[in-house]
Amino acid sequence: MPEGDTVWNTARLLDRALAGRGLTGSDFRVPQLATTDLTGATVLGCVSRGKHLLLRLTSPAVAEGAGRRPVGTGSSGDDRDATWTLHSHLRMDGAWRTYAPGERWTGGPAHLIRVVLRTADAVAVGYHLHEVALVPTVEEDALVGHLGPDLLDPDWDVAEAVQRLASRPGRPIGEALLDQRNLAGLGTVYTAEVLFLTGINPLTTVAQVGDPGRLVRLARRLLWANRGRSARATTGDTRRGRNLWVYGRQGQPCRRCGTAVVQGRHGSGPTARLAHWCPSCQPERPPTAPQIDTIG
Missing domain, CATH: 3.20.190.10 (MutM-like, N-terminal)
Incomplete structure (x- = not known):
């Protein structure tokens, strides 16, 4: 991917x-x-x-x-x-x-x-x-020229990325992160992992996210850590099948709480994208505290 x-x-x-x-x-x-x-x-x-x-x-x-x-x-x-x-x-x-x-x-x-x-x-x-x-x-x-700040640009602008995300406060955060006009470089894998690591449900609106800057800073750290790697990892374990928290693991137990990971969609219609999350670790409400922050 x-x-x-x-x-x-x-x-x-x-x-x-x-x-x-x-x-x-x-x-x-x-x-x-x-x-x-x-x-x-x-x-x-x-x-x-x-x-x-x-x-x-x-x-x-x-x-x-x-x-x-x-x-x-x-x-x-x-x-x-x-x-x-x-x-x-x-x-x-x-x-x-x-x-x-x-x-x-x-x-x-x-x-x-x-x-x-x-x-x-x-x-x-x-x-x-x-x-x-x-x-x-x-x-x-x-x-x-339409792209938002590039997450792997050494001179990237976190403030601009946050401003672009906040421009549509009623939009689900999962869709907003995937929109390359907001910040460039995220796809469905990193969006799922970033939202899990911060305990945010993908349907949570941008306005409900207490600190969007925390999301984009973590996204940058994840991508930056995986530059040059042949195997992408967000769990700290690069072995196949153990390298991701929730992406592609629908029906399997959450690595934190054991609840079955679910699969859904970001958006609807032909442009809809796959979403994965833990319904227990990422409840349908704004998180009250940071969750895991492991990048490996």
């Missing part, structure tokens, strides 16, 4: 494999970029913004392949200064994998491949990617 930590790890993977290297070939298997050729472009680096990946590169060849006029990053507007961004979103099932040249690609069936980027030393393969786009870097804001 790609969330902010997964996307951060993916950005680091791509940055280590490609940054500073020239592309010797590319293959786009998405209609809007089917004729794009990035051969000759130099990869400047890759960063994450919430659940979005931004791979930045520079080369006049990029603009020609994309069918667009380069936008210079310098004041001269010289095409040689053009910097472009390859944007992708993993959503529920996307992934990037890197391989040595000639190594067998094991990330999934070939029909799921959307992007292939080659250098002399590595091949990056994007599987089941969503929202693939190539834009001038100066236009990145059109793709990610």
